[in-house]
Amino acid sequence: MPKLSAQLIAQSIGQAFSVAYQEFLRANGINPEDLSQREYSDLLNTQDMYNDDLIHFSKSENCKDVYIEKQKGDILGVVIVESGWGSILPTVIIANMMHAGPSEKSGRLNIGDQIMSINGTSLVGLPLSTCQTIIKGLKNQSRIKLNIVRCPPVTTVLIRRPDLRYQLGFSVQNGIICSLMRGGIAERGGVRVGHRIIEINSQSVVATPHEKIVHILSNAVGEIHMKTMPAAMYRLLTAQEQPVYI
Structure with missing residues (x-):
């Protein structure tokens, strides 16, 4: 039975x-x-998951323990943003560092690095606000251990779409990816919610109107190469927002 x-x-x-x-x-x-x-389903089975993320995260040379020395009372001096829904390991990314602050002075951190844990506390899967609170709580510590994965600030996406019958499986609003179909070819290719599309097939779209971006994507077939980054990071790097360091 x-x-x-x-x-x-x-x-x-x-x-x-x-x-x-x-x-x-x-x-x-x-x-x-x-x-x-x-x-x-057959198409999905021919595609690698998360583009090259699995390979990148599995290489030991990309995963490092970093120690930051600072004076008690000083902030770490970073801005963090979400890696984006659809990431292989959802965590936070270093989006900016305070000039001459402890993080920048250490020379051990880069913009784009993903923080896996701080002082042994995992940040994977935690809300951004919780991660910010954890970092703010380090103010009275003088030595901080971060486990990071070295990542470039720009994410490379590769979507394989044989023909127009196959939906890409994500939506865009003003250049920002705002939804993603779980398990679709876009997620397989490395698309992440909350990311700003920088390039499509080597052509910059940062100043491209929304309708044209939709048209380009709707009619794209074969291998679709994109470069994206977290929208919050993009706004910081282009001085559309002022950084608030923690």
Whole structure:
């Protein structure tokens, strides 16, 4: 009986997914008969997850323990932002460093570095506000240990889209990625919610109108190369916002 129940549950889940998938296709103007669930699944199976992130995070030379020395009462002197929903390890990124502050003076941290833990406390999966509170709580400490993953400030995305029947699976508003379909080809390619699109296929889109960005993406097929960075970091680096150091 338990085995039969498990089979029925599995069948029900499969049927529910199939119905939901067909509705998703119809909502995007695609006839479900033109693109089967199996075709989409087969495409996903040919693609690497998170572009090259898995390789990058698995290399020991990219993962480091960094010690920052400072005077008690001094702040660490960083601005942190979220890595973005869709990241292989959602955590915070160093977006800016205070000139002549402890972090910058150490020479051990770079903009783009992802902080995995501080003094043994993991930041992975924590809200940005919680991570900020943890860093603010370091004010009276003189030696701080950070476990970081060296990452460039710009994220490289590679989406493989055979033809227009395959939805990219993310939405954009004024150049910022605002939603992402879980498990789709965009997530596989490294797209992250909250990131600003900097380039599409080597062409800068930082000054491109929203409608044109949507048009470019909607009609792009084959290998779609993008460069993105957290929107908050982009605003800091382009002086649209003033940094608030912690």
